[in-house]
Amino acid sequence: MKKLRRSARIADMTQYLLEKPHLLIPLTYFSERYGSAKSSISEDLQIIKEVFELEQLGELKTLPGAAGGVKYMPKVSMEQAKKWVEEIRVGLEDSSRILPGGYLYMSDYLHQPQIVNQLGKIFCSAYHGLDVDYVMTVETKGIPLAYATAQYLNVPIIIVRRDNRVTEGSVVSINYVSGSSKRIQTMSLSRRALPANAKVLIMDDFMKAGGTIRGMMDLLLEFQAEVVGTCVFVEAEHKEERLVDQVRSLIRIKHIDSTNKQITMETGSLFDNLE
Amino acid sequence: MKKLRRSARIADMTQYLLEKPHLLIPLTYFSERYGSAKSSISEDLQIIKEVFELEQLGELKTLPGAAGGVKYMPKVSMEQAKKWVEEIRVGLEDSSRILPGGYLYMSDYLHQPQIVNQLGKIFCSAYHGLDVDYVMTVETKGIPLAYATAQYLNVPIIIVRRDNRVTEGSVVSINYVSGSSKRIQTMSLSRRALPANAKVLIMDDFMKAGGTIRGMMDLLLEFQAEVVGTCVFVEAEHKEERLVDQVRSLIRIKHIDSTNKQITMETGSLFDNLE
Numbered sequence: 001m002k003k004l005r006r007s008a009r010i011a012d013m014t015q016y017l018l019e020k021p022h023l024l025i026p027l028t029y030f031s032e033r034y035g036s037a038k039s040s041i042s043e044d045l046q047i048i049k050e051v052f053e054l055e056q057l058g059e060l061k062t063l064p065g066a067a068g069g070v071k072y073m074p075k076v077s078m079e080q081a082k083k084w085v086e087e088i089r090v091g092l093e094d095s096s097r098i099l100p101g102g103y104l105y106m107s108d109y110l111h112q113p114q115i116v117n118q119l120g121k122i123f124c125s126a127y128h129g130l131d132v133d134y135v136m137t138v139e140t141k142g143i144p145l146a147y148a149t150a151q152y153l154n155v156p157i158i159i160v161r162r163d164n165r166v167t168e169g170s171v172v173s174i175n176y177v178s179g180s181s182k183r184i185q186t187m188s189l190s191r192r193a194l195p196a197n198a199k200v201l202i203m204d205d206f207m208k209a210g211g212t213i214r215g216m217m218d219l220l221l222e223f224q225a226e227v228v229g230t231c232v233f234v235e236a237e238h239k240e241e242r243l244v245d246q247v248r249s250l251i252r253i254k255h256i257d258s259t260n261k262q263i264t265m266e267t268g269s270l271f272d273n274l275e
Numbered sequence: 276m277k278k279l280r281r282s283a284r285i286a287d288m289t290q291y292l293l294e295k296p297h298l299l300i301p302l303t304y305f306s307e308r309y310g311s312a313k314s315s316i317s318e319d320l321q322i323i324k325e326v327f328e329l330e331q332l333g334e335l336k337t338l339p340g341a342a343g344g345v346k347y348m349p350k351v352s353m354e355q356a357k358k359w360v361e362e363i364r365v366g367l368e369d370s371s372r373i374l375p376g377g378y379l380y381m382s383d384y385l386h387q388p389q390i391v392n393q394l395g396k397i398f399c400s401a402y403h404g405l406d407v408d409y410v411m412t413v414e415t416k417g418i419p420l421a422y423a424t425a426q427y428l429n430v431p432i433i434i435v436r437r438d439n440r441v442t443e444g445s446v447v448s449i450n451y452v453s454g455s456s457k458r459i460q461t462m463s464l465s466r467r468a469l470p471a472n473a474k475v476l477i478m479d480d481f482m483k484a485g486g487t488i489r490g491m492m493d494l495l496l497e498f499q500a501e502v503v504g505t506c507v508f509v510e511a512e513h514k515e516e517r518l519v520d521q522v523r524s525l526i527r528i529k530h531i532d533s534t535n536k537q538i539t540m541e542t543g544s545l546f547d548n549l550e
Contacts (some may be wrong), residue, residue, distance in 0.1 A: 004326070007285045007319075011326040014289040020389075044282075051279070051286040103442040105467060111433065113426040114295075140414045140434060141442070144422045151388040158386065159415060167378040167416070167481070192380060206442070 003035050010044050017048065017060070017072040022128070022154040026069040045070055056080050074124050074152040081122040082271050085250050088115065092234075092251065095261040102208075102236060102256050104263070110141055110205055110233070113148075119250065120148025123203065123231055126248065126270060127153070130228040133198045134158045136220070138187060138212055142205040145233060149203065158194060160187050160216060172222045179209020179243045187215050189223070196224040207232040210243040217244065235268060278310050285319050292323065292335070292347040297403070297429040301344040320345055331355050349399050349427040356397040357546050360525050363390065367509075367526065370536040377511060377531050378481075379538070385416055385480055385508070388423075394525065395423025398478065398506055401523065401545060402428070405503040408473045409433045411495070413462060413487055417480040420508060424478060433469060435462050435491060447497045454484020454518045462490050464498070471499040482507040485518040492519065510543060 004012065013030060030041045042062075049060040058075040062068070076084075088109060097105040109115055123145075136158040137146035143159060150157045161168065162185070173188035194200070202216050213230055220227055235249035236256065249268030256263045279287065288305060305316045317337075324335040333350040337343070351359075363384060372380045384390055398420075411433040412421035418434060425432045436443065437460070448463035469475075477491050488505055495502055510524035511531065524543030531538045 007282050007322050008326050010282045011285050011289045011323045012330060014286045015293060015326075015330070015332060018290060018293055019392075047282050048286045051283050051290075055287060055290070057290055099442060099444050101442075105442075105444050105465075107434075107443065107465060107468065108431070111425075111431045113422065113429065113431070116422075117294075117426070140418070140436065143415070143418045144432065147388065147391075147419045147422050150386075151392070154388065156383070156386045156388070157419065159382075161415065167374060167376075167380075168382065169374050169380050190380075190382060193382065 006040070006044065009034050009036065010047060013044055014048055017070070018057075020154065021058075021072050021074050021124075021152055024063065024069045024071045029069070073128055074121050075128070076118075076121050076125050078125075078271065078274050081125065082267055082274060084118045084122065085267055085271070088119075089251050089265050089267065093263055093265050095263055098256060098258055098261050098263055100258060102258055103206075104234065104253070104256070106205070106234065107141065110144055113144075116144050116148045117151075119145055119233060120150075120152050122250065122270070123149040123201075124152035126231070127201050127229050130201070131199055132201045132228055134194065134200045135203055136160065136200050136216060137203045138162065138216060142203055142233070145205060146203045149201070153201075158189065158200070160189050160219060162187055172219065174215065174219050174222065176215030176218060177211055179211030179214070179238075185215075187212075187219060189219055194220075194223045194225055198223070198225045199228045200225045201228055202230040203232070205233045206236070207234075207247060207249070208236045209238050209240065210247065213247060214243040231270070232268075234265075281315070281319065284309050284311065285322060288319055289323055292345070293332075295429065296333075296347050296349050296399075296427055299338065299344045299346045304344070348403055349396050350403070351393075351396050351400050353400075353546065353549050356400065357542055357549060359393045359397065360542050360546070363394075364526050364540050364542065368538055368540050370538060373531060373533055373536050373538055375533060377483075377533055379509070379528070379531070381480070381509065382416065385419055388419075391419045391423045392426075394420055394508060395425075395427050397525065397545070398424040398476075399427035401506070402476050402504050405476070406474055407476045407503055409469065409475045410478055411435065411475050411491060412478045413437065413491060417478055417508070420480060421478045424476070428476075433464065433475070435464050435494060437462055447494065449490065449494050449497065451490030451493060452486055454486030454489070454513075460490075462487075462494060464494055469495075469498045469500055473498070473500045474503045475500045476503055477505040478507065480508045481511070482509075482522060482524070483511045484513050484515065485522065488522060489518040506545070507543075509540075 059073045135150040138160040168190040171188040231248045234251045236253045248270040252268045254264045334348045410425040413435040443465040446463040506523045511528045523545040527543045529539045
């Protein structure tokens with residue numbers, strides 16, 4: 001690469017770091033890339049670090065020593081995250097979104113990259129300390145959110161299927177009971193999808209009784225995987241006992257009345273410990 | 276925002292532009308954000324522009340005048356894209372990936388954000404001039420790719436379902452004939468998913484006879500939408516006449532032999548006009 005002056009170097013390093021979150025990049029890499037001394041690179045990184053902190057983009061972590069380097073960890077403060085989620089909550093709390101059965105139309109939110117990336121960044125911030133290897137979801141609506149989160153964590157996603165299609169090779173299938181409808185359903189995952197002992201973050205767009213999440217946890221047992229967390233975008237109120245606990249949500253539906261078209265929501269359990 | 280010096284301003288502008296592709300940002304926005312003169316902002320943008328060109332990240336387009344501003348358009352040259360695709364092709368051309376029925380296991384590739392984002396950037400580069408309003412795919416395996424492309428185009432995605440679930444509201448369903456198996460299948464899309472006259476880019480992970488793509492095109496007729504392009508990650512050889520034409524692929528399977536476990540691939544039709 002041709003020799004760049006500081007400002008150009010900083011533009012390039014910024015994009016490079018943003019594109020490769022959670023990857024340790026040796027300072028030597030940058031110093032060779034730009035033909036610059038490591039001391040200059042360190043100063044550049046300090047400038048970027050301050051901007052990232054100021055703008056709440058995340059942390060630039062510098063690890064010293066021969067095996068050291070710099071790592072960008074996307075992160076948003078829980079206060080900022082709560083503001084983002086509040087804006088979305090207001091948008092979702094619209095009675096025209098209520099569907100039969102106490103469901104809510106929210107695909108428009110879950111399909112907009114700008115919004116989904118915000119949500120993914122929130123989940124990344126909440127779980128990045130847990131050494132997540134994979135983000136897992138079940139088809140279909142949680143996939144964009146799982147992808148966005150995986151992108152910030154820089155790990156692959158795993159998509160559980162509700163049937164077993166021909167194009168996945170041999171699969172492991174389990175039956176599970178949907179918590180709301182009490183019906184027996186099937187979910188399956190390709191044998192090749194997951195190595196043993198993987199650390200998996202389970203994610204879904206919506207949870208009521210928790211049957212689907214429970215199913216994913218049971219499926220992971222078949223793969224000797226470890227569940228490091230379970231999270232959903234929206235959880236609905238559920239009067240009976242849940243099939244899972246410790247699920248963290250961004251939004252909680254307090255009350256939904258399909259007949260009179262009324263709905264009230266609040267921020268979810270992820271924010272419960274914030275004052 | 277507190278006053279930043281040039282290098283810090285450039286780090287901040289770089290991240291801001293990268294996060295908001297295809298959005299016109301007035302120079303006034305930056306000059307107010309940093310309390311800097313527009314002339315300084317223009318110089319900053321020139322530096323970023325040169326780095327983005329050097330690194331093949333895309334184009335910074337400056338539009339003059341009162342309604343003007345700057346817009347970041349992610350773009351990769353077709354030569355660079357071909358190199359990326361060649362690397363993936365070599366990885367896919369592995370006989371252990373061959374599944375019964377002439378299918379190929381490629382979920383591991385389609386689930387890695389770093390790879391999928393490269394593919395999304397290629398599709399964005401190929402179609403960004405066509406004023407795409409939505410990127411549409413059918414569940415399940417093409418969703419991450421559609422999301423990545425939509426992210427660079429900065430438009431929402433549309434996910435067609437193979438059944439009609441309760442949580443989508445009223446849906447439009449069509450029957451279509453799967454080109455390979457000749458079976459009648461159903462696909463549906465929520466009424467609310469798409470306004471009339473939208474310009475839609477159709478995308479899928481895999482195409483053989485083209486029945487699924489044909490189905491999506493027929494479905495879009497019901498929404499008075501315009502198909503501005505159709506593209507797939509991998510197309511398989513198909514001896515009979517295709518149900519669709521002008522589908523652009525990144526990779527083409529030349530020959531696949533499930534019995535003897537042999538496979539040959541080449542770069543797809545998107546690259547056909549490159550010498």
